[in-house]
Structures are given as structure tokens and as C-alpha cells.
Amino acid sequence: MKTAVTIPKNRNRRSLSKTDRLTLTTFIGIPTLLQIILLWVPAVVTIILSFTYWNGIRLKDVQWAGIQNYKNILFNNPLFYQALKNNGIWLLFFIVIATPLGILLAYQIDRGIKGHAFYESIYYLPVVLSLAVIGIIWNFMLQPGGFVQGLMGRDIGNAISIWGNPKINTWVILGIASWRHIGYIMLLYLSGLKSVDPALKEAAAIDGATDWQIFRKIILPTMQPVNIIIVVITLIESLRAFDLVYIIYGSPTIFPLLNLLVFQNFAGQGISMKGAAYAVILLLLCIVPIITYLRISFKEDLK
Amino acid sequence: MSTGVVQSAEYRNNQKRKDTFISIFIGFFAFVWIFPILWTVWTSLRPYNDIISYGIFSWPRHITLVNYFNAIKEMHIGVYLMNSLIVTVPSVILTLFFGSLVAFVVTRYQYKFNLWILLLFTAGNMLPIVLTYIPVFWMFIWVGELFGNRNLLYNNYGGLILVHVGFQVGFATFVLSSYMKTIPKEISESAKIDGASVFRHYWSVILPLLRPALAALSVLMTTWIYNEFFWALVLMSDDSKRPITSALRRLQGQYVTDFNLLAAGAIIAASPTVIMFFVLRKQFIAGLTLGSTKG
Amino acid sequence: MSEEKNVLSRRSVIKGAAVGGAALAAGSTLSAGSADAATKVKGSTVKWTTRGGGATGDAIAKAVNDAFTKKTGAKVVAQQVNSDDFQNNFAQIMQGSPDDAFGWMAGYRSNHFGEMGLLADLTREIGHLKTNLPAAAIKGSTSPVSKKPYILPTTYYPWGLHYRKSMVKDIGMNPEKIGNWDDFVKLMTLTQKKGLVGYSLGAKGGWEAMGTFDILNARINGYKYHIDLLNGRAKWTDARTKETFKYFAQLIPFMNANVMDISWDGMRDLLLQKKTGAMMMGSWFANDFKAKSQADYDDLWVVPFPEINPKFGVDTIDAPLDGISVAANGKNISGGKALAEFWASPEGIAAAVKAGDTNIYVSKSFDTSGYDAFNKQKLAVLAAASNIMFFLDRDARGDFAGPVVGPAIQNFIKNPADINKILENVQAQWDALPKQ
DSSP states (O other): OOOOOOOOTTGGGSOOOHHHHHHHHHHHHHHHHHHIIIIIHHHHHHHHHTTEEOOSSOGGGOEEOTTHHHHHHHHHOHHHHHHHHHHHHHHHHIIIIIHHHHHHHHHHHHTTOTTHHHHHHHHHGGGGSOHHHHHHHHHHHHSTTSHHHHHTTOOTTTOOOSSSOHHHHHHHHHHHHHHHHHHHHHHHHHHHHTTSOHHHHHHHHHTTOOHHHHIIIIIHHHTHHHHHHHHHHHHHHHHTOOHHHHHHHSSTTSSOOHHHHHHHHHSSSSOOTHHHHHHHHHHHHHHHHHHHHHHHHTHHHHO | OHHHHHHHHHHHHHHHHHHHHHHHHHHHHHHHHHHHHHHHHHHHTSOHHHHHHHOTTSOOSOOOSHHHHHHHHHSOHHHHHHHHHHHHHHHHHHHHHHHHHHHHHHHHSOOTTHHHHHHHHHHHTTSOGGGTHHHHHHHHHHHHHHTTOGGGTTTSHHHHHHHHHHHHHHHHHHHHHHHHTTSOHHHHHHHHHTTOOHHHIIIIIIHHHTHHHHHHHHHHHHHHHHHOOHHHHHHOOOGGGSOHHHHHHHHHHHTTTOHHHHHHHHHHHHHHHHHHHHHTHHHHHHHHHHHHSOO | OGGGGGSOOOHHHHHHHTOTTOOOOTTOOOOHHHHHHHHHTTTOEEEEEEESOHHHHHHHHHHHHHHHHHHHOOEEEEEEEOHHHHHHTHHHHHHSOOOSEEEEESSHHHHHHHHTTOBOOOHHHHHHHTTTSOHHHHHHHBOTTTOOBOSEEEEEOOEEEEEEHHHHHHTTOOTTOOOBHHHHHHHHHHHHHTTSEEEEOOOTTSSHHHHHHHHHHHHHHOHHHHHHHHTTSSOTTSHHHHHHHHHHHHHGGGBOTTTTTOOHHHHHHHHHTTOEEEEEEEGGGHHHHHHHOHHHHHHEEEEOOOBSOTTTTTOEEEOOEEEEEEBTTOSOHHHHHHHHHHHHSHHHHHHHHHTTOOOEEOOTTOOOTTOOHHHHHHHHHHHTOSEEEOOHHHHSOHHHIIIIIHHHHHHHHHOGGGHHHHHHHHHHHHHTOOOO
């Protein structure tokens, strides 16, 4: 005689006790509240303030400005366009040069060349350093009186202008930023590569495929989700570029970046809500990568 | 058939040559890669007078640790390191704790808003810092005034910890929730059948299973929060309360011409995360893997 | 706007400071009113911020603060901060939990933040010090809008043309006779012929080049035009402004190649290492020369920037006025005010000088009779001018000087040919500023 033990289907939805409900609410509530108060409310405040005139000190001084701040930025401020250009160059450099180098590095290391664990660590080392430290390290290399200058036989008096020369400084800064970015991408890709079936690679090798063909036809397609994540991370990192340039220059006048412009205008001695407007423009630029990231990461859940 | 074997051998030899070449290239490049760091360490080991008298490329007449002693003494690096500790450890613990709470609820219990919470948290992690930092400052002062003490959150370790947690909890939630999806539903089912409260469910059943992910994440989080320097510049007006990475700004300006002292200070500041990286490399990589690739 | 009233003919300032022989009596005391204030703060803790200055700054602060503690029984807790970070985050720091007293700058920076309620009103303290301060210094510390002083004036220094006497002699010129534009160009040309830099400038910080612009504009178009320009009553696109930049452009070929790479300390180093002919700077760096060697310090010289337009001669100079301010949100305001007053008083000044402070104090009690040759020359440079400006980023609005004029001058140095476009842009940005 079979007795069917019926297990209720909606087990999940059986009513929770009051304590349980309280626990759940607290579990979700406190972190969410924290997020909202520390991130989203300030973001909204900044957005609202971008439509006002204010010097940031006394509430009663707030005046409505409509889109004047934006008009001022778009039409009167050459620094803005220089910053956009620099952010754009940063982005392109990362996408076309830095990230692919990281991927390439990961691929070669994954193939098991001698000493690959050692290389992993070396290439990743810049990523674990604080940008404050990185700024000091590279200053030692490049500033008047530094290593590179010394190599060229120049001391403080006739040092080649690196930080200040607009033709050179962009590439130098991007180089330093890539120094860090490549290691980061390399490690991300490496971990993804470990999930590629080695049998596939071996089979292709036996069939006479070159390295490059294996990479293109087998690895890249298998790594599709990781590829997109990497692209998005590259996008976001280049838009958020700030710390390094702040450490080197402190102000946005020589190498303007959107983040630096926000900092210069939103705080300090000459506060104006142009800073808020810059921040909002930056946010608008970030929205596409952010949404892309969300869609990919939550692809299954969103269906 | 035999030609295939011969081809294979030739191909393998070619590969070997290419591989050696690539190895050498990557090896050389690795040296170039790490050279700036090596140069800084080298600078920190030479006394100031040597450099002044003989130039930066001079053959070392003395190798000394005196710069490190001076750095600790003059720059009060001990104080700053302690500040870093006071800020980083609670931030990491709280971030992981809150992240695990949210991930727990969102993956173990079906609610309509689950997805939205996840989206909110993940997106929050990617907002540019400059978008929020001034209103956060105003908020801290305002809350402080409400309670009669401006220093309740501003210029206070607590306030700095709060912002770090707020900023990083999104990433922690994201990673932990993808990790939790790999924990079989049956475990939670049996806990619920056994009549465990939500709290027991979390604390005794799920949390122990999270250990590997928490370990990996904690290494990552510690590195990120320790390395962060911007918030402390804005929110801590007392220089003596700043973490080491923020204090480096002041030290850089004050000792701008004393390369060797500055180099020693920078190396000391960099040491905790570098040491942690070498010792806990596996956890590091695991943390990144969890975060970047789903499942 | 009203910033212009900060900048006045302040000849009496110099006259007051240059009175030698008024020896500091050991027993000189603060007036009775401030003695009351002193007793009120006994036993309390006052917090002090030293704005930059390295080890010397700390030593001077310690000396003065210790003397204050001895006199009043109040404890002083001092910290040093990075000057740039302090300035860049000033509004936040003042709204947060600032130290009670700190060194600050007269002009827009004290007036504006005082009017906004972030700096304490120091009318009473100025009253106590009235007998020691020249009227012009008091006026320079007072906001023209609220008529209240938010800073107690202490020191000032001239911006002048600095060079090394030995180097000038080497090229066959007389160091005592660099008086007009032609002399100046000759100095730079001959120095450059020797393979060195003619005129050093470090524009990385954005403000250094303002010194050159200020003085050129004042020499060519006069003090009144310059002040009008900074306050919107004259236009950046005016032919007269363009004339100033034409002269500025003449200097560019003589400059060091790494202008954008170095800040003021790089300029100083160039002079210290005998690699440059001349530079336009404030005289505060002279201490560093003295620290290197007495010979270097003796070799240092300064003169007023040479005359260009005979109508104006050398009647104007940038001589920024520094002082002590008290934070309105400090925990111990009365303590802060007492400490500030002490720093600005003859006793405090004596302690600072003894600890190595080489600045020129505006106080009438300041004894310059023991001044060495260079310092006497500084006084002479100051005395030669009848109009005193504070420097562009203290005489103009904060949201205009740093964010707009600084980058504009930097862009000009990089691309002098773009000057018309740059000036149009500066004018447009001025026009777009909201009322304050």
C-alpha cells in the first residue's frame, strides 16, 4: 500500500512567523537604506543642484538656474571639450590597446609557458598598489630629477617636460593607467580561460591550427560572456579615471578630465554648481555601460 | 598516416621555439613592468646624502635602512597605518556582512523586488564618486547638527567607514548572490522544513557555506578599501586621523625634495596589500573570478 | 564687484613697517581688553592649523603657541596640513569641524567666507591691536560688504623680479641697475646666450603665471585698469588687455622648456642652481636660499619689475597680505580669537621671528633695524609702489580666478597665437557668472 506523502507545492510561500518577517525586513532593509541614503539620495541631490546657482554654503543662497550651467559648460568652456577629448582618448586607448594586451597576456600565460605563476604575480602587482603610491612611484621615474630624465642626462634645469607637454603627457598618463589596467584585465581573463575545455584546444592543435586560429575560433567564442564584461569594465574604468590624474596634477587645467572638473568646481575656493552639471554629464556618459553591464549580468533573471 | 605524425613533430618543434621566444619576451617585459617599483625600493635604500653628492645613478656607497626608520619617526607612519587599520577592518566586515544579508534574502526567498534590489546594488557600485561626495559631506554635517555634534560623522572614523560600506556593499552583494545560487536549494528547503527561523537559516546554515566566497571577497575588499584615498581627503579634516594612503598626499608635498624618505614612506604604505597579495594569491584570484564571471 | 575695495593705495602700510628703530620692548603688552580675553581661555584647548611650511613652519608655530600657553595657560594643539588640499577643501573644512585658528589670506578668500558666516568676526581683536597696525592694513582686512574684519593682518611680501647678483655681473650688467624693460630683455638675452634659461616660470599650479600677468598689466595699463579688469568693469577683449599679452608673449622665448611641468618650487630651484637669469615671484622662498648657504642668500637680489609705460612707472606691486583667521565653527571660538590675537601681537611676532620667521610684518612694532641687505631691499621694493594689489587670485572672485583665468593663461603660454580666442572665452565666462 502506497501512502503518498504529499509535499505541499508552495512550500516557499508558507506563511512566515512575525519574527521571521521582521528578520527578513531588517536583513534587506538596513543595507538597502544605507545604499539609498549614501549613494542614491546624494546622486539625486547633485542632479537637482545642477539646475541651480549656489556657492555651496548657505541654503538661502540657492537660486534657480534652469539649464544655464549646462549652457555655460557647452558654449563657454573650452576645458570641457578638452576633458571630453581626454576621456575619449582614454577610452579608445584602453579598448584598442590596453585591454587587448591584457587578454593577449592572459592567453599566453594560460598556455603554460614557464614560470607563469610568477608572471601572473608580477603583472598584477600594480593593481594592488594604491594610486597614491603609484603616483609617487611614477613621479620618481618621470619628474625633473627622476630616473628617465637622468637616463637622458638631464637634471632639473633642462629636464624634458613630461607632465606639462601636451604632446607627451597624454601618452605617459595612459601608459601608467594601462600599467595597472592590463594586469587587472589579464587576471580577469585568466580566470575565465581556466574554464575553457582543454580538450578543445588540443584537438584544434593536432589538426594543425595556429595559435592565432585557436584563439580566434575557439577561445574567443567560448569566452563570450567574459568578453563583454571586460569591455564594460574597460568603459567604466576609463570614464572613472580620476585618482591617478588628481595625484599627479591636483587640478584639471593641464590634463582636464571630467572627474577633475567636477572636483574643481563643486568644492574648494570657487564653488559653483557647474561642478554638479559636470557630474551629471559624467553620469549620463556612464549610464550606457552601466545598463549594458546589468543586462548581461542578469540576463537570465531578466527574462 | 605517417605524414601526419611527422608534421606533428615538426609543428611541435616550431611551437617549442615560438614558446621559448614568447617566454623570454614576457619575462623581459615583466622586468620592465616591475622596474618602477624596483627603482622606488632602490631609492629608499640609499641615504639622501649619497644622492645629493653623487647623483641618482651613482654606484651605491651605502645601502641602508635609515630612510625607513626616519620615515616611521618623522612621518608618523605608525599613526597613519593604525588609522588605515581602524577604517579598513570594520568596513570590510560590515560590507561582507550586509552583502551576505542581502544576497541571502534575495536568493533564498522569492520576492518580486529581488531583482530590483540586485540591480540597485550593482548599479550603485558603479556610480562615479564625484557625483555624490559633496552631498554626502553636507548630509554628514546636517546629521551631526541634528544630534548636536558636527563630528558625529564628519571627521570621524565612523563616517568614513559608513561611506566605504555604502560604496562597496553593491559589489559584495552581487558576488555573494551569484555564489549563493550554486548552493543547492535542498539545503534551504530542509532548513525550512525543520522549522528553522530565518535568522537560524542564515546564521547556522548558509553563512558557514559562504566561507570560501567570503574569504575571497575579504581579500579583494581589504585591498580596495585600504588603497582608497579620496574619501578621507574630503571627510577627515584632522590630518592625524587619515589613513596612510591619504596622508601620502601631505607627505609628498612636505618632503617633495627628499626622494629617499618619500620612497621609504611609499614602500611602507604599499606593503600591507602587496604582502597580502603574495600570501593570499589564491583567494584574490578566486574573488575576482566570482565577481566577473557568473557561475 | 566690491572686491576692488580690498585693494587700495596702501603706502602707509609700507611706511609703518619700515619704521626702524622702534625696538620691541621686552615688556610690551597687549592692551587691557585682550588681557581679559586671555584669562577667559585659561585651561581650555585651542586647535591650530599650520598651512604648509614644512619643518620651519612647525618650529615657528611651536614657538608662538608655546609662548601663548605660557601667557594664558591655554593648551594649544597644532597640526600641519598640505596647503593646496587645505585651500581646495576650505569650504568643506570650515563647515565641518575646523581647527580654531589658522594662517589665512586677506582679500576675497577671507572676505567671501567671512560674509558667508564661516569665519569669525574679529572686530574686537582688531580694536585691541589698533595701535600697532597701520590703518591701511586694517582696511585691507575688512570686508567692504559687511564692514567687518575676518582676518588679523600679520605679514606681507613683495612680488618682484629676483635674480642672482653674481650671474648678472657675469654677463656684464650691473645688478643694481635693472630698471626698465630694455635692461630686462638684455638680461634675459645675455643669460640665454650662455645656454641658461632667461626667464623661469613654473605654470603647473595654474597661479604662478598670474604674477607675471598682474605686473605686466599694471605696468602697461595702470593699476586702475587692472582692478577694473578683474572686477568686470573693463573687458578681457579690450585692446589694452591684448597689449599686455603681447608683452607676455615676448617673454615666452626666454622661458624654460618645461614651464608646464614645474611649480613655484621648480622656479626657485632653477635660481638656486644658477640655471636662470630672472624670475617673477613672491619673496617668501628666500628662507630656502638661506638654508642652502649664506653665500647663496647673499647673492639673491630683488627689484621692482621694470618700468614699461612711463605714465605708470613702477607705481604698483603685488604684495599679498596674510594673516590669522578664526573659524566660526571651531569648538573654542574665544580661545581661537585669543590665539589669533596673540599671533598678531608684538609678543607673538617676536616669538615667531626668534624661531626663524623671515617674513615682513605689517605691525608698527616690528623692528626692521636689524634687517639684512636682502630684507632691506624687500622693503625698498615695497616702498617704491604707491598702489598695492593682493594678487589675482585674491583680488578676483574664487570661481573666476582659479577655474577661468588660470587655465586661460596656461593655454596662452602653450599657444600664444590663440590669444584672441582665449580672451573672448574668458570674457564670455565672466559674463556668464551668477551674481554673488
